Amino acid sequence: MKFQLFLTKHTNHITLVTGILIVLGMLSKYLLQFTLGYQVILAVASIIAVIPIAVRAWSALRNKVFSIELLVSIAVIGAFIIGEFNESAIVTFLFLFGSYLESKTLQKTRTAIKGLTDMSPTTATLVTDDGTEEVDVDDVDEGDVVLVKTGSQVPVDGIVVEGNGYLNEASITGEARQINKQLKDSVYSGTMVENGYLKIKATQVGDDTTFAKIIELVEEAQDTKSKAEKFIDRFAQYYTPAVLVLAVLVFAFSRDFRLAITVLVLGCPGALVIGAPVSNVAGIGNGAKRGILIKGGEVVDTFAKVDTLVFDKTGTLTEGNTAVTTMHTYTNNADNQLALAAAIEGVSDHPLGQAIVSYADQQSAGVAPVLDDTETVKGQGICAQVGKQEVVIGNQKMLTAHNIKLNPTQLKDLNGLQAGGQSTVIMAVDGQVQLIFGIADTIRPGVKDSLAALKAQGIKKLVMLTGDNELTAQAVANELNLDEVHANLLPEEKVEYVKKLKAAGNTVAFIGDGINDSPSIANADIGIAMGSGTDVAIDTSDVVLMQSSFPALVHAHGLAKKTVLNTRENIFIAIATVAFLLIGLIFGYIYMASGMFVHEASILVVIFNAMRLINFQTKFDKHQPTKTIQAATA
Known part of the structure; x- marks a missing residue:
């Protein structure tokens, strides 16, 4: 275990040493004409580089997993048997260097999480009988009163009991607009006091705060797999052993050991395995930066297929x-x-x-x-x-x-x-x-234009369900150009309408306030809460729009469709790469080292393709006034 931890910690150093040795080997052969030195140096480079790869392969095997590292390890052993130390050195170096680049680029797709956690408050100014005391935020209990001055973060969820000030709530809503907070107003952990001072009585502390729940939700969502990822995981379980069998068959029929080893190298399914999850992570991270919480890859898949949006009226289409x-x-x-x-x-x-x-x-x-x-x-x-x-x-x-x-x-x-x-x-x-x-x-600002943009993005039907009277409901529906309106409904009757729409073959998203409409949210294919982070809104819905704004809904829907498209692009790139390599092997223009280079390059291509989602904007976003900030990267 200690040895494995040591290797993990120093893998980048091993990669650097391997690269230097390969350069020295090349200089030995082509500059000094010292072939033996070339062979020895590259053999040493191969051994140094293969150690962390082989350790990972063995660890995976112990868990009954046939990993990519296993294919590379066997390929290196084969290269040693036939004396191709240059091939083994270059293959292992490219594999390690590719892993390094993957980790660096993947870090960028998780900027939303990093930005959010960096903004988490760590200390609080506790108001005591003797004055104030600086304490760790984990030491604040419910009912305690904390003091927050200009330029400081609110450390808890709570109620203002004294003072007033302007808060930047971008960490919660994604919107940089300053909100005036006075006596009895609610405030959230992670928000920033831009001007003034507040004394706040804590109602939620630690992991129970809205900000902590947002971070937890985004982390869980980025780890929740889409249907494409689940399929690829199942595929990879059988694919790696199949490549081993194929390599054995190639050797059995051709008696070409070098060709069999090359098949192992070319068979690494790296781009295919990483293509879907990296799109999922980048897409959900994009939403988190804008105050849009999407609960996992499966939600993204389903949301992208939604063709019918059903709205509550009061507090959703209207201000309430x-x-x-x-x-x-x-x-x-x-x-x-x-x-x-x-x-x-x-x-x-x-x-x-x-x-x-x-x-x-x-x-x-x-x-x-x-x-x-x-x-x-x-x-x-x-x-x-x-x-x-x-x-x-x-x-x-x-x-x-x-x-x-x-x-x-x-x-x-x-x-x-x-x-x-x-x-x-x-x-x-x-x-x-x-x-x-x-x-x-x-009616909420921007609703009419937002609904038109949703139609342009592929939504076929807009439906309003309300408990309000027919006249008022119809007036709102006429103003917003809704396709259907049903008034005088009880909560259970709204649920029945949602079920009818689903039974008719529609993929339905219900948008409500996350409290009164929770039965309909739960019964829809996708439940969307228009709310400023209440417990019920976060817990009952698939998507939470922290800004309670319709432009955010347009962005969320467009982002879901773009993320699914991006995933498909990555899968295509991965399959096309494998096809290119196999054809190259048949026609003789691809060898072990060059094949490994193309393989690693394909992994980086799918990562960079997914990274485009980090700054994704819909056409509608580009025509909106600039009033949101990239909260996660601030």
């Missing part, structure tokens, strides 16, 4: 927060009337009323008047007395109860808002209608 989208005015003093409406609705916690209050704040409405008296009428609205004026604000029932009628223009405006699926609030002062508000759950 009601807002004033339209305000019709029938007065010359709209600002003051808006301030009056906000003042009255401020006494209520109804979502529609709060939407009006927020809208007034955004519009910088006039000075809010003093309310003399208010009365809330359940299910209708609010009556208020402001000086000598009587104000009524609410729905049509409220106006009917007070014998207030709308003129034809006002009635037309009201019907137009309702036809568009919006909730309406009407305000009248002394019996005259002054304002009509249209309030709706606003």
